[in-house]
Amino acid sequence: MKKVVVVGSLNMDLVIEVNRIPKIGETLKGERMNYLIGGKGANQAVAACRLGDEVTMIGCVGKDTFGDKILKHLNEEGINVNSVKSDDTTFTGIATIFKTKVDNSIVVIPGANEFCSRKLIDENIDLIKSADILITQLEIPIETVEYALKVAKENGVKTILNPAPARDIGDEILKNADFITPNETEFELICRKSIEDNKTLEKEMINWQDKHQNTRLIVTRGKEGSSYVENNAVKTVKAITVKVTDTTGAGDTFNGALAHGIINNYSMENIIGFAGTAASLSVTKLGAQTGMPTLEEVKKNYIKN
Ligand code: RIB
Numbered sequence: 001m002k003k004v005v006v007v008g009s010l011n012m013d014l015v016i017e018v019n020r021i022p023k024i025g026e027t028l029k030g031e032r033m034n035y036l037i038g039g040k041g042a043n044q045a046v047a048a049c050r051l052g053d054e055v056t057m058i059g060c061v062g063k064d065t066f067g068d069k070i071l072k073h074l075n076e077e078g079i080n081v082n083s084v085k086s087d088d089t090t091f092t093g094i095a096t097i098f099k100t101k102v103d104n105s106i107v108v109i110p111g112a113n114e115f116c117s118r119k120l121i122d123e124n125i126d127l128i129k130s131a132d133i134l135i136t137q138l139e140i141p142i143e144t145v146e147y148a149l150k151v152a153k154e155n156g157v158k159t160i161l162n163p164a165p166a167r168d169i170g171d172e173i174l175k176n177a178d179f180i181t182p183n184e185t186e187f188e189l190i191c192r193k194s195i196e197d198n199k200t201l202e203k204e205m206i207n208w209q210d211k212h213q214n215t216r217l218i219v220t221r222g223k224e225g226s227s228y229v230e231n232n233a234v235k236t237v238k239a240i241t242v243k244v245t246d247t248t249g250a251g252d253t254f255n256g257a258l259a260h261g262i263i264n265n266y267s268m269e270n271i272i273g274f275a276g277t278a279a280s281l282s283v284t285k286l287g288a289q290t291g292m293p294t295l296e297e298v299k300k301n302y303i304k305n
Contacts, residue, residue: 001054002263005131007148008041009113009139010059011093012066021098021105036287037073038095040137043249043288045079047256051295056080058124060112066092083124087115097248104248116140118147129155132263135255137162149176162255179216181255187219202234220254226272237272240280240301249288254279270304277302
């Protein structure tokens with residue numbers, strides 16, 4: 001079994017279903033509320049684990065009911081949570097998600113995720129060294145992200161940086177990222193250009209990739225699929241068509257599945273096609289993790305080239 005280490009956030013998602021997002025100063029009656037386990041890190045860990053990889057999560061929760069529930073759930077999924085610290089001086093991260101039929105808006109209160117420190121990485125260095133790939137995102141302190149990528153890279157472990165939620169990141173952090181997976185909004189921030197159309201997106205992707213030859217850029221584009229640069233041209237692998245219930249966690253599923261494709265030496269086109277198919281399947285159910293597919297489910301829907 002290939003080994004995946006995820007350094008990242010764990011949240012309790014408060015999913016509020018509403019007909020539309022309330023305007024400022026407005027009170028709306030919602031349809032339903034669900035407590036669902038999320039956090040970009042935990043979601044990516046579940047996505048990789050459902051595909052059959054051996055997954056370890058490094059992160060931080062509060063010593064509270066939400067923290068206990070998250071750890072129990074991840075453990076039941078088959079994820080090693082021995083390196084998730086329960087901190088009694090803080091509370092578990094919370095994401096309030098307003099979900100409409102069309103899309104969603106999220107407000108995150110990081111709580112314990114802010115305590116995911118460089119020290120925690122040092123305490124788990126052997127684990128990182130023995131992994132095949134490390135995935136991280138930006139819902140934990142940026143210095144931890146930077147350090148985790150550095151430690152992994154120095155030890156020959158492949159790395160994926162999912163630069164979400166959108167944040168300005170410097171070139172220093174990119175030095176140790178083998179793959180970077182922004183969506184279109186995140187890519188605008190990374191390349192510091194405003195992108196209004198497809199032509200500009202492709203031009204900026206080619207420019208960016210040319211300047212950062214050690215980091216493979218993959219831009220996720222929702223129902224359009226995902227794009228990458230090969231031989232100075234942008235290639236897009238189309239997404240499969242599905243009935244959308246909830247897009248929360250689609251990007252996380254993509255990253256978990258991307259890790260699977262990379263460590264199993266798929267071709268670039270198949271890595272993207274496989275990850276995109278997993279992401280499409282994930283949006284067919286409510287909640288970030290509910291619809292994340294198994295390996296068999298992805299294989300049934302994606303025929304490798
Ligand atoms: O990417 C989706 C995740 O973002 C949600 O599960 C929520 O916790 C937020 O962190």
